[in-house]
Amino acid sequence: RLINSPVNDGDSFLVEADGKPLHIIRLYFVDCPETSTSSMSDAQRVREQARYFGLSDPARTIHFGNEAKTFTEHVLLKPFTVHTAFASAGGRSAKGRVYGFITTYDGNDLASLLVKNGLARTHGIGRKTRDGVSRDEMVERLRDFEISAMLKRVGVWSESDPDRIAELRAKQR
Helix, strand or coil: CECCCCCCCCCEEEECCCCCCCEEEEECCEECCCCCCCCHHHHHHHHHHHHHHCCCCHHHHHHHHHHHHHHHHHHCCCCCEEECCCCECCCCCCCCCEEEEEECCCCCEHHHHHHHCCCCEECCCCCCCCCCCCHHHHHHHHHHHHHHHHHHCCHHHHCCCCCCHHHHHHHHC
Protein backbone atom coordinates (compact mmCIF):
# COMPACT_ATOMS: atom_id res chain seq x y z
CA ARG A 1 0.00 0.00 0.00
CA LEU A 2 1.04 3.58 -0.60
CA ILE A 3 2.25 5.39 2.51
CA ASN A 4 1.66 9.14 2.69
CA SER A 5 5.11 10.74 2.84
CA PRO A 6 6.85 14.00 1.91
CA VAL A 7 9.18 11.97 -0.35
CA ASN A 8 6.29 10.97 -2.62
CA ASP A 9 5.96 12.43 -6.07
CA GLY A 10 4.74 11.11 -9.40
CA ASP A 11 7.52 8.60 -10.03
CA SER A 12 8.89 7.86 -6.52
CA PHE A 13 6.85 6.92 -3.47
CA LEU A 14 6.93 5.10 -0.20
CA VAL A 15 5.21 1.71 -0.02
CA GLU A 16 4.54 -0.98 2.55
CA ALA A 17 4.03 -4.59 1.54
CA ASP A 18 2.38 -7.17 3.79
CA GLY A 19 3.53 -5.31 6.86
CA LYS A 20 7.17 -5.71 5.77
CA PRO A 21 9.74 -2.89 5.83
CA LEU A 22 8.99 0.20 3.82
CA HIS A 23 10.64 0.87 0.47
CA ILE A 24 10.76 3.96 -1.69
CA ILE A 25 9.97 2.75 -5.18
CA ARG A 26 11.36 4.68 -8.16
CA LEU A 27 9.62 3.78 -11.41
CA TYR A 28 11.71 2.40 -14.24
CA PHE A 29 11.71 4.25 -17.59
CA VAL A 30 9.93 7.51 -16.67
CA ASP A 31 10.56 10.92 -15.20
CA CYS A 32 7.71 13.05 -13.85
CA PRO A 33 8.18 16.79 -13.41
CA GLU A 34 9.57 17.82 -10.04
CA THR A 35 7.18 19.02 -7.31
CA SER A 36 9.48 21.63 -5.73
CA THR A 37 12.78 23.43 -5.98
CA SER A 38 13.96 22.74 -2.45
CA SER A 39 17.57 22.37 -3.56
CA MET A 40 19.87 23.66 -6.29
CA SER A 41 19.75 20.28 -8.03
CA ASP A 42 15.92 20.34 -7.99
CA ALA A 43 15.97 23.85 -9.51
CA GLN A 44 18.31 22.65 -12.27
CA ARG A 45 16.07 19.64 -12.95
CA VAL A 46 12.98 21.87 -13.14
CA ARG A 47 14.72 24.10 -15.71
CA GLU A 48 15.80 21.05 -17.72
CA GLN A 49 12.32 19.53 -17.58
CA ALA A 50 10.68 22.82 -18.60
CA ARG A 51 12.94 22.95 -21.65
CA TYR A 52 12.25 19.32 -22.54
CA PHE A 53 8.48 19.81 -22.31
CA GLY A 54 8.59 23.15 -24.15
CA LEU A 55 7.38 25.25 -21.23
CA SER A 56 8.37 28.91 -21.10
CA ASP A 57 7.66 29.17 -17.37
CA PRO A 58 9.48 26.63 -15.15
CA ALA A 59 6.87 27.22 -12.41
CA ARG A 60 4.40 25.36 -14.62
CA THR A 61 6.72 22.36 -14.45
CA ILE A 62 6.15 22.21 -10.69
CA HIS A 63 2.39 22.53 -11.27
CA PHE A 64 2.45 19.46 -13.53
CA GLY A 65 4.73 17.65 -11.08
CA ASN A 66 2.02 18.08 -8.47
CA GLU A 67 -0.59 16.85 -10.96
CA ALA A 68 1.53 13.73 -11.53
CA LYS A 69 1.84 13.20 -7.76
CA THR A 70 -1.94 13.49 -7.35
CA PHE A 71 -2.51 11.12 -10.28
CA THR A 72 -0.19 8.51 -8.77
CA GLU A 73 -1.78 8.85 -5.32
CA HIS A 74 -5.23 8.36 -6.85
CA VAL A 75 -4.21 5.31 -8.89
CA LEU A 76 -2.47 3.74 -5.89
CA LEU A 77 -5.48 4.10 -3.56
CA LYS A 78 -6.55 0.69 -4.81
CA PRO A 79 -4.37 -2.41 -4.37
CA PHE A 80 -1.33 -2.59 -6.64
CA THR A 81 1.61 -4.88 -7.19
CA VAL A 82 5.28 -3.89 -6.95
CA HIS A 83 7.79 -5.81 -9.06
CA THR A 84 11.38 -5.13 -8.06
CA ALA A 85 14.82 -6.69 -8.08
CA PHE A 86 15.83 -4.18 -5.36
CA ALA A 87 18.27 -2.40 -7.69
CA SER A 88 19.43 0.85 -6.08
CA ALA A 89 17.84 3.97 -7.53
CA GLY A 90 19.92 6.41 -5.49
CA GLY A 91 18.13 9.47 -4.16
CA ARG A 92 18.59 11.67 -1.11
CA SER A 93 16.58 9.56 1.33
CA ALA A 94 18.53 7.90 4.14
CA LYS A 95 16.76 4.66 3.20
CA GLY A 96 17.52 5.09 -0.49
CA ARG A 97 15.23 4.01 -3.28
CA VAL A 98 14.84 0.88 -5.36
CA TYR A 99 13.70 0.69 -8.96
CA GLY A 100 10.44 -1.05 -9.65
CA PHE A 101 7.45 -1.61 -11.87
CA ILE A 102 3.94 -1.03 -10.58
CA THR A 103 0.99 -3.00 -11.89
CA THR A 104 -2.26 -1.25 -10.98
CA TYR A 105 -5.42 -2.91 -9.66
CA ASP A 106 -6.75 -3.18 -13.21
CA GLY A 107 -3.55 -4.63 -14.71
CA ASN A 108 -2.01 -1.46 -16.15
CA ASP A 109 1.60 -0.34 -15.88
CA LEU A 110 1.80 2.89 -13.83
CA ALA A 111 4.72 4.29 -15.85
CA SER A 112 2.75 3.84 -19.09
CA LEU A 113 -0.31 5.52 -17.57
CA LEU A 114 1.76 8.54 -16.52
CA VAL A 115 3.24 8.94 -20.00
CA LYS A 116 -0.13 8.40 -21.75
CA ASN A 117 -1.64 11.15 -19.58
CA GLY A 118 1.16 13.60 -20.33
CA LEU A 119 2.46 13.51 -16.76
CA ALA A 120 5.86 11.93 -17.43
CA ARG A 121 8.46 11.62 -20.13
CA THR A 122 10.32 8.55 -21.31
CA HIS A 123 13.61 8.94 -19.48
CA GLY A 124 15.92 7.11 -17.14
CA ILE A 125 16.89 3.58 -16.25
CA GLY A 126 15.06 0.60 -17.68
CA ARG A 127 15.25 -3.18 -17.82
CA LYS A 128 13.35 -6.15 -19.18
CA THR A 129 9.81 -6.04 -17.80
CA ARG A 130 8.32 -8.71 -15.56
CA ASP A 131 6.32 -10.05 -18.51
CA GLY A 132 9.35 -10.36 -20.79
CA VAL A 133 9.25 -7.12 -22.82
CA SER A 134 12.82 -6.10 -23.62
CA ARG A 135 14.19 -2.81 -22.35
CA ASP A 136 14.52 -1.42 -25.88
CA GLU A 137 10.96 -2.40 -26.85
CA MET A 138 9.57 -0.84 -23.67
CA VAL A 139 11.41 2.41 -24.40
CA GLU A 140 9.91 2.47 -27.90
CA ARG A 141 6.40 1.79 -26.57
CA LEU A 142 6.73 4.62 -24.04
CA ARG A 143 8.04 6.99 -26.72
CA ASP A 144 4.97 6.16 -28.81
CA PHE A 145 2.73 6.93 -25.81
CA GLU A 146 4.62 10.20 -25.31
CA ILE A 147 4.11 11.24 -28.94
CA SER A 148 0.42 10.40 -28.64
CA ALA A 149 0.11 12.53 -25.49
CA MET A 150 1.90 15.40 -27.28
CA LEU A 151 -0.47 15.21 -30.23
CA LYS A 152 -3.51 15.07 -27.95
CA ARG A 153 -2.07 17.97 -25.91
CA VAL A 154 -2.80 16.30 -22.58
CA GLY A 155 -1.11 16.95 -19.26
CA VAL A 156 2.06 19.00 -19.50
CA TRP A 157 1.80 18.92 -23.30
CA SER A 158 -1.35 21.07 -23.06
CA GLU A 159 0.90 24.06 -22.32
CA SER A 160 4.01 23.22 -24.31
CA ASP A 161 5.05 25.59 -27.07
CA PRO A 162 5.64 23.42 -30.15
CA ASP A 163 7.28 26.35 -31.93
CA ARG A 164 9.95 26.65 -29.21
CA ILE A 165 10.57 23.03 -28.23
CA ALA A 166 13.61 22.59 -30.52
CA GLU A 167 15.07 25.91 -29.35
CA LEU A 168 14.54 25.12 -25.66
CA ARG A 169 15.96 21.62 -25.95
CA ALA A 170 18.98 22.94 -27.86
CA LYS A 171 19.52 25.48 -25.08
CA GLN A 172 19.51 22.64 -22.55
CA ARG A 173 22.07 20.67 -24.55
